[in-house]
Amino acid sequence: MGLSMIALRSRRVPSSADPHPAIGKLAASSPTALPASSRFVQPHPKGYCPRIADRRAAPIPKAELHLHIEGTLEPELALEVADRNRLPLPYADAAELRARYRFHNLQSFLDVYFETMAVLRTEEDFADLASGYLNRARAQGVRHAEIFFDPQAHIERGVPMATVIDGLWSVLAASEERYGISTRLIMCFLRDRSPVSAMEALESALPYRDRIVAVGLDSAEVGHPPSEFVELFDRARREGFRCVAHAGEEGPPSYIWEALDLLRVARIDHGNRCLEDPALVARLRAERVPLTVCPLSNVRLGAVGRMADHPLPEMIDAGLLVTVNSDDPAYFGGYIDDNYRLIQRDLGIDDAQLLQLAGNSFRAAFLSDAERARYLKELEEYSPAGR
Ligand code: ADE
Ligand code: ZN
Numbered sequence: 001m002g003l004s005m006i007a008l009r010s011r012r013v014p015s016s017a018d019p020h021p022a023i024g025k026l027a028a029s030s031p032t033a034l035p036a037s038s039r040f041v042q043p044h045p046k047g048y049c050p051r052i053a054d055r056r057a058a059p060i061p062k063a064e065l066h067l068h069i070e071g072t073l074e075p076e077l078a079l080e081v082a083d084r085n086r087l088p089l090p091y092a093d094a095a096e097l098r099a100r101y102r103f104h105n106l107q108s109f110l111d112v113y114f115e116t117m118a119v120l121r122t123e124e125d126f127a128d129l130a131s132g133y134l135n136r137a138r139a140q141g142v143r144h145a146e147i148f149f150d151p152q153a154h155i156e157r158g159v160p161m162a163t164v165i166d167g168l169w170s171v172l173a174a175s176e177e178r179y180g181i182s183t184r185l186i187m188c189f190l191r192d193r194s195p196v197s198a199m200e201a202l203e204s205a206l207p208y209r210d211r212i213v214a215v216g217l218d219s220a221e222v223g224h225p226p227s228e229f230v231e232l233f234d235r236a237r238r239e240g241f242r243c244v245a246h247a248g249e250e251g252p253p254s255y256i257w258e259a260l261d262l263l264r265v266a267r268i269d270h271g272n273r274c275l276e277d278p279a280l281v282a283r284l285r286a287e288r289v290p291l292t293v294c295p296l297s298n299v300r301l302g303a304v305g306r307m308a309d310h311p312l313p314e315m316i317d318a319g320l321l322v323t324v325n326s327d328d329p330a331y332f333g334g335y336i337d338d339n340y341r342l343i344q345r346d347l348g349i350d351d352a353q354l355l356q357l358a359g360n361s362f363r364a365a366f367l368s369d370a371e372r373a374r375y376l377k378e379l380e381e382y383s384p385a386g387r
Helices: 075-084 092-096 105-119 123-139 152-153 161-172 175-179 195-211 227-237 253-261 272-276 278-286 297-299 313-315 336-347 352-363 369-380
Strands: 062-068 141-151 184-190 211-217 242-247 267-270 288-295 321-324
Touching: 062 267, 062 288, 062 321, 062 336, 062 352, 075 092, 075 123, 092 242, 105 152, 123 141, 123 161, 123 175, 141 161, 141 211, 141 369, 152 161, 152 184, 152 195, 161 175, 161 184, 161 321, 161 352, 175 184, 184 195, 195 211, 211 227, 227 242, 227 253, 242 253, 253 267, 253 272, 267 352, 272 278, 272 313, 297 336, 313 321, 313 336, 321 336, 321 352, 336 352, 352 369
Parallel strands: 062 141, 141 184, 184 211, 211 242, 242 267, 267 288, 288 321
Antiparallel strands: none
């Protein structure tokens, strides 16, 4: 059996008839069996054996599949860009701005998120945002990143689609050479704006279709079900885009069903609330639908009270294809490897499971078979003592 793509605790064997498009022929090309975690964790000479996620000097190679580039806007960069664009923010310093980063639900976060990103105006701003993220991601072991962006939020402020995409692309086009990270762009639609506005955004992105692998659906979830966006996603699919959608973060399991059945998504972003519906869990498991779970985000936005209560172990036990991601790391107090570290510390995720989660991240990514095989091999050869 290859690195099992789903079952970390239950060790479910992947089927070679895997129907999921993001998985492709992976089962066949997966490296050899994942042995006991001891293979990866060498005993410390003095008997102390830190868990893998504690080894910050050599983080696990991983893919990040749920990352909003606007959510990587650190207060320091926001203030610098605001100054540059003569749009001063009403905060004396980064600490004062950071003090606003306390949230009680998704909407309370989105209010600050949209307000702060309003400083982004020029190609240089978007380029700085992308390079800032890639620098941090590299230090956290990211080898491949699928990056969301929210064009409607910028277009509403008079920033053209070309400025956003050209600015990001000026960095992402050479991300592999400069940062050692392959990247893809995913254009998200704001579900709390009209489907007409989303369709206009899609049309204005068509000249850049070669730079965008997929479309997604984000922003305030409750009251904005996927069923409102069927025509939009049908059009996006006809134009050659893959599809993903946030669902089941705050919204009910019915939104996950709709994302699968009506929007025909390849992955569900978040998806935590699937656990309330056993038939939905069975469907996600049977079809190997990846879930891009974001533990720190869920804690910071109040979906779970504290990390120790996060449903990730339950999702793993249910045989779901779970990946771990950072969502909006500048706002939630940690990047992807910080999430890996916290789930080890607070949820009892062991080293073998952590390696499985990293393997899942490559399996669920929009990579070619050759790229996927290369990354899985790198993961198989990973040694926490150093690369
Ligand atoms: N946009 C940025 N972060 C988001 C999240 N966690 N949920 C929905 N929309 C978002
Ligand atoms: Zn998100």
